[in-house]
Amino acid sequence: MTAVGASDPEVVLFDMDGVILDGWGTDSVVHARAVDDVLADRGLSADVDMRSTLARDAYDDDFRAACETLGVDPPAFFRAREDRSATRSIERLAAGARRLCPDVDALDDLADRAQIGLVSNNYDPTVEFVVDHFGLDAFAFARGRDLGPDGFRRRKPDPHYLDEALDALDASGGLYVGDRATDVIAAERAGLDAVFVRREHNSALDLDVEPAAEIDSLHDLSPLIGEP
Numbered sequence: 393m394t395a396v397g398a399s400d401p402e403v404v405l406f407d408m409d410g411v412i413l414d415g416w417g418t419d420s421v422v423h424a425r426a427v428d429d430v431l432a433d434r435g436l437s438a439d440v441d442m443r444s445t446l447a448r449d450a451y452d453d454d455f456r457a458a459c460e461t462l463g464v465d466p467p468a469f470f471r472a473r474e475d476r477s478a479t480r481s482i483e484r485l486a487a488g489a490r491r492l493c494p495d496v497d498a499l500d501d502l503a504d505r506a507q508i509g510l511v512s513n514n515y516d517p518t519v520e521f522v523v524d525h526f527g528l529d530a531f532a533f534a535r536g537r538d539l540g541p542d543g544f545r546r547r548k549p550d551p552h553y554l555d556e557a558l559d560a561l562d563a564s565g566g567l568y569v570g571d572r573a574t575d576v577i578a579a580e581r582a583g584l585d586a587v588f589v590r591r592e593h594n595s596a597l598d599l600d601v602e603p604a605a606e607i608d609s610l611h612d613l614s615p616l617i618g619e620p
Contacts, residue, residue, distance in 0.1 A: 402563035404502055404617060405554065405584065407570040408512035408536070411610075413522060414491050416593045418481045418514065423447040426476035430469065436462055446473065451544045471540035478515040478539065485521060492526055493591070498610040499530040506566065506617055509533035509557045513547040513574075533560050549577035554584065567604075567616065576601045587616065 409417040424447045431438060438446065438458075445458045451470050459466040484490070502508055510531045512519050519536030522528070535553050537543040546552035554568060568579035569587045571594050579586035585604035605616055 403507045403509060403558065403561050403566035404613065405509045405511050405533075405557055405566065405568045407568070407572070407575050408510055408514055408519060408522065410571040410591055410593055411569055411589055412493060412496055412510065412528070414493050418477070418518075419484070419489075420447070422480045422484065423449070423473070423477050426473050426480055429476040429480075430472045433472075434464065436464070438462060449544075451541045467541050470544070474515060474539040474543075478517045481515070481518050482521045485518070485525060493610070495610040496528075498613065499528070502610075502613060502617070503530035503532075505614075507532045507561050507563065509561060510535065511553050511557050511568070512536045515539055516543075533557050548572075549574040549581065551578050551582035554578055554582035558582065558584075567613075569607075569610070569613065573597075573599055573601050576603045579603075587613065 406412055409415065424443070427438075427443055427447045431443075442458050442461065445454050446469070448455065451466075455470065456466040459469050462469075499508060508531055510519060510523065510528070510533070512535070514536045516536035516538060519534055523531060523534045528534075535557060537547050537553060548554075548570075558564065564583065566584055567587050568575060568582070568584040569589055570576065570579070571589050571591055576586040576588060576599070580601075588599065588603040588606045589610065590606065590608050607613060607616075
């Protein structure tokens with residue numbers, strides 16, 4: 393396996409869910425219960441269909457229409473629901489609901505050879521908790537998306553947070569390791585080489601975009617970044 397791009401990438405950035413933390417992402421029950429929290433806080437009730445709409449990830453026309461039916465401000469309700477989702481996801485992580493991927497032990501060696509960072513579509517408070525809770529000290533930068541509609545709009549494949557990482561690390565290129573097509577697209581838009589990692593949850597995924605490299609383990613990254 394030959395190195396991707398430059399022999400010594402300025403940075404190696406990682407997605408979190410499915411790459412560092414096991415599983416495809418936050419369980420949908422977290423968002424459903426977060427909606428219950430916000431409705432209860434405001435003394436509101438909603439039928440099953442409306443609650444389902446309010447619990448979806450998307451800040452879209454359906455979400456805004458549901459909020460208008462309830463008589464609440466859509467951006468404020470979305471922000472409140474995401475805040476509750478972040479709190480509940482952190483509580484589940486603290487209780488041991490999810491674990492690190494077994495090959496995360498590769499990070500320490502990689503950090504000796506390049507700056508490494510974490511950039512996720514998950515909420516920034518959740519990313520911060522994961523780094524602290526699991527002692528992921530190898531990351532020189534860690535960022536999740538902001539809570540609320542602006543954070544939703546800036547999630548990958550928008551390169552906004554990857555660009556922020558490059559600015560913070562004073563870098564202009566490198567690798568981004570992800571497990572979804574949106575990660576590959578975001579990497580390309582940020583001027584990074586995309587590395588796609590196969591896991592159990594995406595083993596049969598047929599990518600409609602072409603990454604610079606595909607790996608089965610984070611230990612396979614070492615040859616891609618050249619000699620230290």
